[in-house]
Amino acid sequence: MDDELRKVRKCIKGNQVKATRLLQQLVQEGSVRGKEAAAQAIIIEKCRELGLQLDIWEIGDKNLTDHPAYCSDRKDYTGNPNVVGILRGTGNGKSLILNGHIDVVPENNLAEWKHDPFSGFIQEGKLYGRGSTDMKGGTVALLLALEAIINTEIKLKGDIIFQSVIEEESGGAGTLAAVLRGYRADGAIIPEPTNLKIFPKQQGSMWFRVTVKGRSAHGGTRYEGVNAIEKGIVVINQLSELEKVRNSRVVDPLYENIPIPVPINIGKIHSGDWPSSVPDLCIIEGRIGVAPDEDMSKVQAELEHALQELGNKDSWFKDHPTTVEWYGGRWIPGDLESDHPLLSTLESSYLDVTGTSPVIEASPWGTDGGVLSKIGDIPVVVFGPGVTEVAHDANEYIVLEDLFTSADIIATTILHWCEVSSED
Amino acid sequence: MDDELRKVRKCIKGNQVKATRLLQQLVQEGSVRGKEAAAQAIIIEKCRELGLQLDIWEIGDKNLTDHPAYCSDRKDYTGNPNVVGILRGTGNGKSLILNGHIDVVPENNLAEWKHDPFSGFIQEGKLYGRGSTDMKGGTVALLLALEAIINTEIKLKGDIIFQSVIEEESGGAGTLAAVLRGYRADGAIIPEPTNLKIFPKQQGSMWFRVTVKGRSAHGGTRYEGVNAIEKGIVVINQLSELEKVRNSRVVDPLYENIPIPVPINIGKIHSGDWPSSVPDLCIIEGRIGVAPDEDMSKVQAELEHALQELGNKDSWFKDHPTTVEWYGGRWIPGDLESDHPLLSTLESSYLDVTGTSPVIEASPWGTDGGVLSKIGDIPVVVFGPGVTEVAHDANEYIVLEDLFTSADIIATTILHWCEVSSED
Numbered sequence: 001m002d003d004e005l006r007k008v009r010k011c012i013k014g015n016q017v018k019a020t021r022l023l024q025q026l027v028q029e030g031s032v033r034g035k036e037a038a039a040q041a042i043i044i045e046k047c048r049e050l051g052l053q054l055d056i057w058e059i060g061d062k063n064l065t066d067h068p069a070y071c072s073d074r075k076d077y078t079g080n081p082n083v084v085g086i087l088r089g090t091g092n093g094k095s096l097i098l099n100g101h102i103d104v105v106p107e108n109n110l111a112e113w114k115h116d117p118f119s120g121f122i123q124e125g126k127l128y129g130r131g132s133t134d135m136k137g138g139t140v141a142l143l144l145a146l147e148a149i150i151n152t153e154i155k156l157k158g159d160i161i162f163q164s165v166i167e168e169e170s171g172g173a174g175t176l177a178a179v180l181r182g183y184r185a186d187g188a189i190i191p192e193p194t195n196l197k198i199f200p201k202q203q204g205s206m207w208f209r210v211t212v213k214g215r216s217a218h219g220g221t222r223y224e225g226v227n228a229i230e231k232g233i234v235v236i237n238q239l240s241e242l243e244k245v246r247n248s249r250v251v252d253p254l255y256e257n258i259p260i261p262v263p264i265n266i267g268k269i270h271s272g273d274w275p276s277s278v279p280d281l282c283i284i285e286g287r288i289g290v291a292p293d294e295d296m297s298k299v300q301a302e303l304e305h306a307l308q309e310l311g312n313k314d315s316w317f318k319d320h321p322t323t324v325e326w327y328g329g330r331w332i333p334g335d336l337e338s339d340h341p342l343l344s345t346l347e348s349s350y351l352d353v354t355g356t357s358p359v360i361e362a363s364p365w366g367t368d369g370g371v372l373s374k375i376g377d378i379p380v381v382v383f384g385p386g387v388t389e390v391a392h393d394a395n396e397y398i399v400l401e402d403l404f405t406s407a408d409i410i411a412t413t414i415l416h417w418c419e420v421s422s423e424d
Numbered sequence: 425m426d427d428e429l430r431k432v433r434k435c436i437k438g439n440q441v442k443a444t445r446l447l448q449q450l451v452q453e454g455s456v457r458g459k460e461a462a463a464q465a466i467i468i469e470k471c472r473e474l475g476l477q478l479d480i481w482e483i484g485d486k487n488l489t490d491h492p493a494y495c496s497d498r499k500d501y502t503g504n505p506n507v508v509g510i511l512r513g514t515g516n517g518k519s520l521i522l523n524g525h526i527d528v529v530p531e532n533n534l535a536e537w538k539h540d541p542f543s544g545f546i547q548e549g550k551l552y553g554r555g556s557t558d559m560k561g562g563t564v565a566l567l568l569a570l571e572a573i574i575n576t577e578i579k580l581k582g583d584i585i586f587q588s589v590i591e592e593e594s595g596g597a598g599t600l601a602a603v604l605r606g607y608r609a610d611g612a613i614i615p616e617p618t619n620l621k622i623f624p625k626q627q628g629s630m631w632f633r634v635t636v637k638g639r640s641a642h643g644g645t646r647y648e649g650v651n652a653i654e655k656g657i658v659v660i661n662q663l664s665e666l667e668k669v670r671n672s673r674v675v676d677p678l679y680e681n682i683p684i685p686v687p688i689n690i691g692k693i694h695s696g697d698w699p700s701s702v703p704d705l706c707i708i709e710g711r712i713g714v715a716p717d718e719d720m721s722k723v724q725a726e727l728e729h730a731l732q733e734l735g736n737k738d739s740w741f742k743d744h745p746t747t748v749e750w751y752g753g754r755w756i757p758g759d760l761e762s763d764h765p766l767l768s769t770l771e772s773s774y775l776d777v778t779g780t781s782p783v784i785e786a787s788p789w790g791t792d793g794g795v796l797s798k799i800g801d802i803p804v805v806v807f808g809p810g811v812t813e814v815a816h817d818a819n820e821y822i823v824l825e826d827l828f829t830s831a832d833i834i835a836t837t838i839l840h841w842c843e844v845s846s847e848d
Contacts, residue, residue, distance in 0.1 A: 105698055105700075105701055106697055108697065108698075108701065108703075108704055108705070109704050112639075112640070112704055134642070169700075203644060205643075205644065205700065207699040207700065208699075215817070216816060216817045216818055217814075217815075217817050218558070218788075218789055218812075218815040218817070219629075219687065219689030219711040219816070220627060220689075220790070221687075221812060222687045222689045223683045223684050224812075224813045224817075225817065227689075227690060229693050230690075232693075233657050236653070260646065263643065263644060263645075263646045265643030265646045265699070265700060265702060266651060266653050266654075266696075267643055267698055267699035267700055267701055267702070268695065268697065268703065269693055269695050269706075270693070270694050270695075271693050272690075272691045272692035272693065273530055273532065273692065274529050274530060274532075274593075274691055275632075275633075275689070275710050275711045275753065276529075276629065276631065276710075276711035276753060276789075276816070277530075277532065277689075277816045278689060278691070278816070279532070279691060279692065281532070282693075285699040286643070286699050286700075287644075287699045328699065329699065329700060363644075364644040364645045365642055365645065365700075366644070388642075388645060389641070389645065389648045391642040391645075392640060392641060392642040392698070393639070393642070393648075394639075394640055394704065
């Protein structure tokens with residue numbers, strides 16, 4: 001095995017420049033929701049080059065949209081496919097899914113970016129751009145590991161199922177479609193941006209939309225109306241209280257270094273359409289984190305209850321209760337047992353490559369790991385080279401050296417997990 | 425004179441049904457900004473029927489847009505004209521401008537309306553709809569008064585200049601265009617919705633846009649970012665403090681019954697475009713009231729100073745100061761001396777028609793009166809039949825009886841102010 005590992009790592013080293021160029025191209029195709037096609041085309045081309053058995057399909061069939069775990073407001077998936085590339089093993093080995101999402105969140109305020117968000121600009125060992133860290137860098141690490149194994153002509157016993165999915169950022173419809181298409185394995189690695197930490201548990205999350213009512217009036221006699229923005233602030237404060245209560249309950253040691261294990265994020269507020277009118281409607285949208293051991297429906301009920309309670313603090317809400325919608329994104333939490341062999345294989349591979357023990361934590365965000373584990377019944381570990389802190393941020397970047405290190409670790413894990421075949 | 429007054433009031437009474445139908449038609453043409461043409465066409469038709477000398481023109485020439493009091497973000501006025509209709513006097517009388525705006529604010533949240541906002545639905549003596557009170561009802565009162573004078577074949581000494589202008593709700597570009605076109609008079613009445621109160625002073629106002637910065641991050645690690653919505657709430661609280669300070673200075677007895685003489689209204693807030701991202705930008709738009717004796721530029725400086733002070737309360741703002749834009753609407757305050765003959769003429773006409781003394785106050789909102797008085801040097805009184813409390817609100821309505829009463833009072837004022845000519 002040592003010989004194979006040496007060859008594979010040498011090959012990874014030799015392919016670093018090529019992998020960097022691949023990541024740059026992927027970042028340059030800004031694959032925000034609905035525009036995933038061009039980036040997927042690059043992935044497809046790479047899979048063809050590696051000789052993987054390709055499965056390219058447009059998701060959105062009735063089987064998917066009728067599934068209870070499906071939640072999406074997207075109407076049209078045409079032209080933006082899911083991509084799966086399979087490297088068949090010789091048999092009798094454990095199979096492994098390598099899952100990365102190709103979609104990226106919007107670039108937000110352009111003025112905050114030092115360079116074009118889709119430039120793929122490289123400086124001092126960092127590659128910048130939306131999606132560099134979350135998670136095209138992780139996907140490139142997977143491909144770099146696979147390429148090295150294929151180029152060194154190592155045969156694996158177990159199958160590798162490489163997946164480049166859409167819709168992770170909006171709730172996991174892409175990975176759910178892959179599960180429903182029948183893709184299963186004995187384990188899965190998702191190289192989301194974990195700062196090279198290992199996350200056997202992942203926070204789930206759900207999107208919510210709260211509608212807050214006011215009463216409109218002329219701004220010059222604003223005292224005749226009730227400003228929906230003011231009432232929206234009351235709602236935001238209530239959600240902040242709820243966040244405190246919920247987090248005081250989290251005792252899992254994997255969360256002990258995370259400031260807010262299950263955050264409630266207020267992501268959007270929109271109210272009013274005329275500066276000199278008192279607005280009568282305020283829409284607040286956000287994301288509530290779900291702990292690995294929590295039930296999604298109980299979390300929904302808890303938030304709804306907190307908003308019903310508002311009437312006791314402010315009588316306006318008695319007669320004008322808020323309404324809550326659970327729309328769009330919805331990520332099931334993931335929860336791998338701490339003694340699972342996939343976890344120990346990844347741990348020992350990490351130690352082998354870096355000479356140090358990995359940090360094992362619970363992820364502060366939802367991933368497609370919840371769908372793979374809870375719907376697909378596949379053991380999942382989240383581990384990747386991206387920088388947690390800059391995911392979804394302006395000036396998102398990835399440290400290229402970490403990408404290469406993670407490729408070494410993932411390749412090592414593959415060789416141990418799927419096992420090397422002696423067949424020719 | 426008693427004979428003329430009797431004839432005119434009888435004629436107004438006889439035309440009540442026709443006037444109600446005219447108001448209904450005007451409300452049914454929802455003349456929000458940029459869509460004023462159809463409602464103006466109805467006004468033009470009515471002016472033709474009355475034999476007024478018409479002046480119809482599209483505003484927006486360089487003379488207007490270069491004027492220091494011009495403030496508008498509207499690029500195109502094509503097809504939505506200003507309308508002026510003149511009733512020439514026989515000479516040697518005082519002239520009078522009768523000014524109403526045809527533009528209405530948007531209908532806002534449709535769900536709050538019991539009937540279609542542009543239905544003109546009538547129930548129990550009230551006519552409902554956007555613009556009924558602010559201020560198509562006032563304009564119909566003007567036309568009802570004029571029609572009665574014309575139909576009873578009374579000749580006036582002074583000219584009547586009836587104006588149906590656009591753009592009042594966005595800052596007065598329509599009335600400014602009329603002033604710059606040369607329209608002047610010895611007095612002006614603007615029948616904005618005053619609940620039949622007389623407003624010799626009018627609050628001015630300005631729109632502002634505050635840009636608040638945050639730092640984006642993934643919602644699951646929201647503690648890595650700075651939520652621009654949270655910082656926006658700090659800004660709103662600061663503006664609320666400023667409102668208290670500014671209003672504590674208002675001592676004019678005309679404001680003693682007004683809860684907040686010069687309000688700061690938060691009319692819009694927009695932040696974020698993804699529920700699970702921490703937003704890095706928050707845009708707050710609103711309107712600040714300007715007292716009749718205040719200088720617009722000093723009020724601007726006071727608001728800007730209050731926001732600069734934020735850095736002392738919250739260090740984030742030291743490194744990330746807010747920016748303020750003064751955009752869109754801008755209404756100069758109006759300030760008529762308390763012993764002006766136009767005011768006493770309107771007061772005595774009110775007493776004559778209703779048998780009671782009018783309430784004299786300062787208006788809680790800006791009107792085109794500021795442009796007429798400060799730019800046109802025309803004495804202005806604001807007085808009209810609309811319901812102050814429902815202007816800009818859902819289910820806006822006008823009490824038709826008040827409309828007819830105001831037409832009587834305005835017709836009486838016209839006869840006294842412009843004087844009846846004995847010429848044939």
